[in-house]
Amino acid sequence: GMNHQYARREVFCRNSCHELKCFWEREIGKQTYYRESEEHRLGRSALRRLREEWKQRLETKLRLRNSPDETEKQANVG
Template sequence: MNSQYVRREVFCGNTCHELKRFWEREIGKQTYYRQSEEHRLGRSALRKLREEWKQRLETKLRLRNNPEEVERQTTVS
């Protein structure tokens, strides 16, 4: 029985090191992909366009809900 345990420890020692190295590489790849995707999205104009459309919609809703306020603003200007 002792020889079986020794073999497993030796086998596990080499394999564990290789597994650890494999998973460290995989984690590194995933981190790189995630960071590059975040960078790509940060440069994207989509966020800016969404914000502009959101502001337009809010303005239209305000105009629809309070038409008297718009008349006051045009008379003041």
């Protein structure tokens, strides 16, 4: 009778709620993964740019130190 129908509907609802929850957890997981990998990628490129700047700065410093005429000029100014 009535009780049987009600019980079946409850089971169905619980199952579909579970599936919906699983679906959303998967979706959120995907979104989170994409966002984190994107942030990671952006962070890496920023880091690379920073490293390049440092390398150039270091090379410039070394070049200045290694060329005596530049050092002379600086000494005269100072």
